[in-house]
Amino acid sequence: MGPYVRRAFTVVVRDSLLRLTRVFAAAALLGLLAGITACLPLEVEVEGERAEFGACPEAFCSEATPQGLIFVGVGFWDDDRLRLGPITPEGTIRVGLRLPDMGELPPLRVEVEDNAAVRIGEVTDDVNLYSGVPMKRVELVGCFEGEVVVRVVEAETGYLMDRLRLTVDPVGELTVVKVDGADDGALVAGESQLIGVRILSHGGFGRIVDQALSLTAVGYPTQPENMYWDCFSFTPEPGTDSVTFEARSGGQVVQKTFRVVEPSW
Secondary structure (H helix, E strand, O other): OOOEEEEEEEEEEOOEEEEEEEEEOOHHHHHHHOOOOOOOOEEEEEEOHHHHHOOOOOOOEOOOOOOOOEEEEEOEOOEOOOOOOOEOOOOEEEEEEEOOOOOOOOOEEEEOOOOOOEEEEEEEEEEOOOOOOEEEEEEEEEOOOEEEEEEEEEOOOOOEEEEEEEEEOOEEEEEEEEOOOOOOOEEEOOOOEEEEEEEEEOOOOOEOEOOOOEEEEOOOOOOOEEEEOOEEEEOOOOOOOEEEEEEEEOOEEEEEEEEEEOOOO
């Protein structure tokens, strides 16, 4: 079984907030929702090498994970893709770890080689917000361009549970766009609108992830609210002529100015 994508979202019904769990990103469903909402959180789940190929890829593997592990990460607000990463130098991705049968994980640690392109952060307990599946969560921080094998091993023996290859690639292009409605360079005063950020790889990998991405409204009285790691909600103030957004990722900075117009009604 290959990698797959799960979308999860929340809707308000009769003034009660109902969480719909384990909603999969079927094309027909996405087409139906496209006119209703944008920036739906996209959860990407990828099998590790042991889970995908059904064999131990190293000399010693853990007996606690004969089916390997599932690695859980983020996708993009406008791009359904079936892989984790790449990430940017100085950027981060927070990766969940779970068993294929959704059981409890044994004690583990996460490793990379010395002087690797990725630095390992703290491993914490976590639960999937939408499905309730118990997970571990580790933050991976890009250091420099390259590829790294992220190894998840038994805490006591060091035997491999599973592993994942992750690429670090510099930012080639950083763009700020209007998500909902026509991207005509105009925002409507007093109305909440969605602003997306696209990070493109320098090395031809397409879109890349940086959960440390920041978006600010330069010198503006209100600031964007993070809806998803690369998608933000923003309400322009009435009586202002324009707003300039500044996005920062992987050591790159870009600004984009939008006109602010009064509502037509």
